Amino acid sequence: MVKRSESGGSKKSVNRGAWTAEEDEKLVNYVKVQGEKKWKALPAKAGLNRCGKSCRLRWLNYLRPGIKRGNISEDEEDLIIRLHNLLGNRWSLIAGRLPGRTDNEIKNHWNTHLSKKSLTINELNHKINQKVESCGENKPGFPSSTVSETKWVKSSRMENGPKELQNAQLASGGEGAPHPEKDFDVDGLFDFSSVAGLSEPNPDGSGEFTEMLGFEFEGVYQNLLNAELQGSDGGCSERQIELEQMDFDTLTRLLQREDEDAVFFSFD
DNA sequence: AACAGCCCCAACCGCGCTCAG
DNA sequence: GCTGAGCGCGGTTGGGGCTGT
Numbered sequence: 001m002v003k004r005s006e007s008g009g010s011k012k013s014v015n016r017g018a019w020t021a022e023e024d025e026k027l028v029n030y031v032k033v034q035g036e037k038k039w040k041a042l043p044a045k046a047g048l049n050r051c052g053k054s055c056r057l058r059w060l061n062y063l064r065p066g067i068k069r070g071n072i073s074e075d076e077e078d079l080i081i082r083l084h085n086l087l088g089n090r091w092s093l094i095a096g097r098l099p100g101r102t103d104n105e106i107k108n109h110w111n112t113h114l115s116k117k118s119l120t121i122n123e124l125n126h127k128i129n130q131k132v133e134s135c136g137e138n139k140p141g142f143p144s145s146t147v148s149e150t151k152w153v154k155s156s157r158m159e160n161g162p163k164e165l166q167n168a169q170l171a172s173g174g175e176g177a178p179h180p181e182k183d184f185d186v187d188g189l190f191d192f193s194s195v196a197g198l199s200e201p202n203p204d205g206s207g208e209f210t211e212m213l214g215f216e217f218e219g220v221y222q223n224l225l226n227a228e229l230q231g232s233d234g235g236c237s238e239r240q241i242e243l244e245q246m247d248f249d250t251l252t253r254l255l256q257r258e259d260e261d262a263v264f265f266s267f268d
Numbered sequence: 269a270a271c272a273g274c275c276c277c278a279a280c281c282g283c284g285c286t287c288a289g
Numbered sequence: 290g291c292t293g294a295g296c297g298c299g300g301t302t303g304g305g306g307c308t309g310t
Contacts, residue, residue, distance in 0.1 A: 038295085040295065058279085060297095061278075089298095089299065103298075107299075109277090112276055112277075
């Protein structure tokens with residue numbers, strides 16, 4: 001293999017390949033004391049013969065506390081598929097919604113398992129609905145057209161869920177209800193034509209995007225946007241226009257900052 | 269038992285972004 | 290405004306383990 005510079009390697013010989021238990025221990029001990037910073041200088045200080053990038057990757061994907069290892073559950077798969085339909089290969093964004101999972105793990109899981117299935121949201125919903133129907137249950141208030149019972153229970157929990165979401169809900173009028181003035185059409189914000197199987201937003205503002213993500217994603221994004229509008233100084237109308245004109249990447253980055261620690265669910 | 273082919277995932281690579289100087 | 294170091298992200302690779310013959 002060709003030797004490369006820091007962005008891809010090092011002039012002096014460094015260890016490559018699988019990490020040993022000894023290396024892991026050195027890295028963990030160092031990060032515990034010094035924190036996650038200065039990755040380039042870390043190897044020398046920690047006594048590791050690795051490049052900084054390799055150390056960072058090892059820490060983030062394997063050694064960091066809270067990393068969940070093992071099989072990805074069906075619920076997690078559902079969420080990955082939905083998020084991938086919306087966001088594409090933005091693995092870090094998707095991983096940010098799955099507590100304990102890394103972008104690398106999700107990317108690998110997608111490439112080895114889910115990409116072969118290549119389910120669209122509509123297909124996923126169809127699959128879920130079939131499951132629900134086969135159970136013969138139809139609880140009051142349960143939106144059987146799009147959501148499985150499990151999802152419904154979980155999304156209901158969100159009302160008492162992460163603080164960020166509660167705050168966002170409060171900011172948007174409490175109880176997750178749309179704010180009469182600050183509420184706006186989420187469908188209109190993005191070009192969803194690239195999302196598999198989606199039609200154009202309806203004139204009345206209820207788009208297929210809302211339908212497909214309804215139980216979770218739309219609520220979270222809309223609440224965050226509402227919170228963003230609420231927090232702006234220039235009045236909601238100006239800010240709304242600014243947000244509506246924002247391209248997808250910028251908006252996603254903005255929301256990611258707003259929502260850095262927020263999660264959809266806590267999978268057991 | 270030995271070999272080949274396949275699968276999975278940890279790790280690597282290069283590009284692009286951010287930010288301090 | 291320019292530059293370079295540092296970092297984060299997504300795509301790709303390669304080696305170990307598993308399975309089939």
